[in-house]
Amino acid sequence: MDALLALSNELAGAVEQAARYVVGVNGRRRFGSTGVHWQQGLVVTADHTVEVDEDVTVTAPDGRTLTATVAGRDPAIDLAVLRVDAGDLAVAEITAEPARVGHIVLAIGRGPRASWGLVSAIGDGRRRRPETGDWLSLDLTLYPGFSGGPLIDARGRVVGMTTSGAARHFQIAIPAATVDRTLDELMRRGRIPRPYLGVGTQAVRLPEALRERLGTDQRTAVIIVDVQADSPAAAAGLMVGDVLVSLGGTRITEPGDLRAVLHPHQVGETVTLSVARGGEPREVRLTVGEKARRA
Amino acid sequence: MPLDFAGLADTLRRVTVEVTDDGAARGSGVLWPRGYVVTNAHVVRRSRVTIGTLERDHLQAHLVARSADDDLALLRLVGVELPTATVAETAARIGSLVVAVGHPFGLRGALTAGIVHAIGPIARNGVPWIHADVRLAPGNSGGPLADVSGAVVGINAMVAGGLALAVPISRVLDFVRSAGVAHP
Numbered sequence: 039m040d041a042l043l044a045l046s047n048e049l050a051g052a053v054e055q056a057a058r059y060v061v062g063v064n065g066r067r068r069f070g071s072t073g074v075h076w077q078q079g080l081v082v083t084a085d086h087t088v089e090v091d092e093d094v095t096v097t098a099p100d101g102r103t104l105t106a107t108v109a110g111r112d113p114a115i116d117l118a119v120l121r122v123d124a125g126d127l128a129v130a131e132i133t134a135e136p137a138r139v140g141h142i143v144l145a146i147g148r149g150p151r152a153s154w155g156l157v158s159a160i161g162d163g164r165r166r167r168p169e170t171g172d173w174l175s176l177d178l179t180l181y182p183g184f185s186g187g188p189l190i191d192a193r194g195r196v197v198g199m200t201t202s203g204a205a206r207h208f209q210i211a212i213p214a215a216t217v218d219r220t221l222d223e224l225m226r227r228g229r230i231p232r233p234y235l236g237v238g239t240q241a242v243r244l245p246e247a248l249r250e251r252l253g254t255d256q257r258t259a260v261i262i263v264d265v266q267a268d269s270p271a272a273a274a275g276l277m278v279g280d281v282l283v284s285l286g287g288t289r290i291t292e293p294g295d296l297r298a299v300l301h302p303h304q305v306g307e308t309v310t311l312s313v314a315r316g317g318e319p320r321e322v323r324l325t326v327g328e329k330a331r332r333a
Numbered sequence: 334m335p336l337d338f339a340g341l342a343d344t345l346r347r348v349t350v351e352v353t354d355d356g357a358a359r360g361s362g363v364l365w366p367r368g369y370v371v372t373n374a375h376v377v378r379r380s381r382v383t384i385g386t387l388e389r390d391h392l393q394a395h396l397v398a399r400s401a402d403d404d405l406a407l408l409r410l411v412g413v414e415l416p417t418a419t420v421a422e423t424a425a426r427i428g429s430l431v432v433a434v435g436h437p438f439g440l441r442g443a444l445t446a447g448i449v450h451a452i453g454p455i456a457r458n459g460v461p462w463i464h465a466d467v468r469l470a471p472g473n474s475g476g477p478l479a480d481v482s483g484a485v486v487g488i489n490a491m492v493a494g495g496l497a498l499a500v501p502i503s504r505v506l507d508f509v510r511s512a513g514v515a516h517p
Contacts, residue, residue: 041336042481046430049448053428144428144448151451152428153466179466179495181450 045142048192052144053152055194058128062097062148063106063120063186065090070097072148072187073120074130074199080224082217083186085111085118086203096122097148110230112220114298115212116201118186119224130188132214133195137174142192145176145200145211147184154178174198174211223302232329233300236269237262241292242281252283252312252319258291259283259314274311274324281314300326338432342444344483345434348418349476350392351385351441352376352408361435361476362408363485365418366516370408371505372475373490374399377406384408386415387442398512403460403500404490405508406475418477420502421484425449425463433467433489433497435476445469449486450496460504463487465497473497 063073063083071087073096081096088094094106106120137143137157145153155178174189180202189198189211198211224230239260249255262280265271276282282290286309288299304326311322348364352372360376362384370384377396384392392415394408425431432446447467454461465478469492478487478499487499509516 042338042341042430045336046481050426050429053426057427149451149453150427151464152448153450154428154448181494181496 045192049142049144049152049154052190052192052194053146053150055131056144056146056188056190056196057099057150059130060099060146060148060150060187061104061127063087063094064097065094065106065118069183070148071183071185072146074186074188074196075122075124075127076130076132076196076217077221078129079121079124080109080221081106081120081122081124082199082221083118083120084199084201084203085113085116086201087185088118088120094120096120098124098127099150110220110224111232112230112302113232114301115216115220116203117199117212117217117220119221119230130196131194132218133191133197134215135197136213136215137189137191137197137211141197143176143178143197143211144190144192145178145180145184145209146187146190147181148187151181151184153181153184174213176200176209176211178209180209220302230302231305233302233305234270234327234329235296235300235324236266236271236327237276237282237296238264238266239282239293239296244281244283248281248314248317251317252314254283254289256283256289256291260290260293260296270324270327274322276311276313276322276324277315279315282311283314283319284312285309338444338446341432341479341481341483342434342442345418345432345444345477345479346387346442347416349434349442351436352475353383353385354378358436358439358472360472360474361489363418363475363477363488364415365420365485366509366514367417368410369397369509369514370394370410371488371509372406372408373488374401374404374406375490376475377408382408384410389413397514398508400508403504403508405488405500405505407509407512407514419482419484420506421480421486424501424503425452425480425486427451430481431465431467431478431486432481433465433469433473433476433478435469435473435489437470437472439472447497452501455493455498461501462490463497463499463501465499467497469497
């Protein structure tokens with residue numbers, strides 16, 4: 039029983055560690071969510087739990103209420119970053135070591151509350167996201183209010199941010215490296231830019247003949263039904279009726295995929311789109327734009 | 334070093350009983366203190382109940398004390414010597430591993446494992462409960478929630494929001510003491 043006891047103590051110690059940097063986030067009308075004091079003055083949480091841009095507060099581990107401002111959002115990965123005057127609040131220990139399938143992990147919610155389980159898969163079983171590193175699928179329960187909290191290893195180090203809002207039927211975590219990348223973007227530009235293409239799309243089935251010509255077994259793609267004037271899509275020469283099959287090598291099987299594959303750091307970068315026009319495959323180079331900010 | 338959940342299960346099965354009241358299996362109980370069984374108040378409805386262990390059935394026990402507020406009941410075993418559980422001396426820590434043994438849906442001696450999720454009241458200003466991320470079902474009521482050394486940290490009482498709720502061992506000690514029963 040010694041090994042069990044050692045593991046048990048390690049898990050309890052990990053929760054105590056995490057409790058020093060886990061905060062409550064009060065950004066929606068229903069019950070609050072959880073956040074991680076990721077870097078000095080920056081709290082990371084789940085975007086879907088911050089429904090407002092103003093009057094957001096953060097509850098520190100000692101119960102103090104801190105005023106927060108939304109520093110940026112990346113809805114593609116369900117990430118929001120809050121700026122807080124954190125004072126001497128502990129900063130999370132982030133590990134760059136990638137999580138592996140089978141690792142024992144803990145999800146921590148405000149309070150602290152804890153839930154344990156395993157990394158059950160890398161990826162959410164549907165999309166691969168080579169750009170960002172895949173999401174972690176978890177075999178554990180994310181209880182109400184856990185979203186935005188840390189996924190920690192048995193040493194108390196943060197391996198990701200949990201969210202139940204980004205994928206139906208899955209308990210997932212955004213890997214720490216992905217969160218770091220978005221925070222870097224925030225530091226570099228002073229904001230998290232939102233990628234913009236300027237197309238409206240609908241899902242479309244790929245007939246077998248077209249699949250063969252494209253050399254893919256992909257069954258669906260999206261068809262462009264609108265190209266906004268003066269948009270990156272217009273500049274790249276995309277036209278209504280073009281069938282968009284992949285972007286930057288990642289399959290686009292439904293309109294939601296476009297949002298999921300585009301990340302803030304790609305704003306200003308050129309990506310290659312695989313398109314079928316009149317049944318003919320072609321490649322289109324497009325420079326990703328930035329969505330205008332709300333006034 | 335192996336993680337010996339099986340050995341832990343054996344230890345706890347020896348001190349976990351099935352409580353039958355009015356002819357129906359109602360839940361579980363813990364053999365503690367010596368000569369007594371602690372269980373939930375909602376498991377016991379009459380003053381005489383039947384106890385079953387791994388080896389023996391139809392053992393008699395009398396109700397000694399009952400507290401609906403704490404959801405605890407204390408039974409005295411009649412004319413039989415049985416092993417006694419070990420109770421934890423310190424409070425459970427959030428995140429620590431815990432196991433539950435009981436008879437969910439009549440499945441005798443079933444083991445489930447998880448961690449302590451939180452310790453706190455269910456309602457505002459209420460008394461603290463152990464909230465555990467452990468799967469329980471009807472039949473676990475009154476059974477032990479134990480740490481991985483096999484020491485009982487709480488008495489399982491209900492399930493809420495998918496979480497197991499257990500009466501912390503400190504409240505069980507107070508209850509047994511107030512019933513006038515000495516314990517080591």
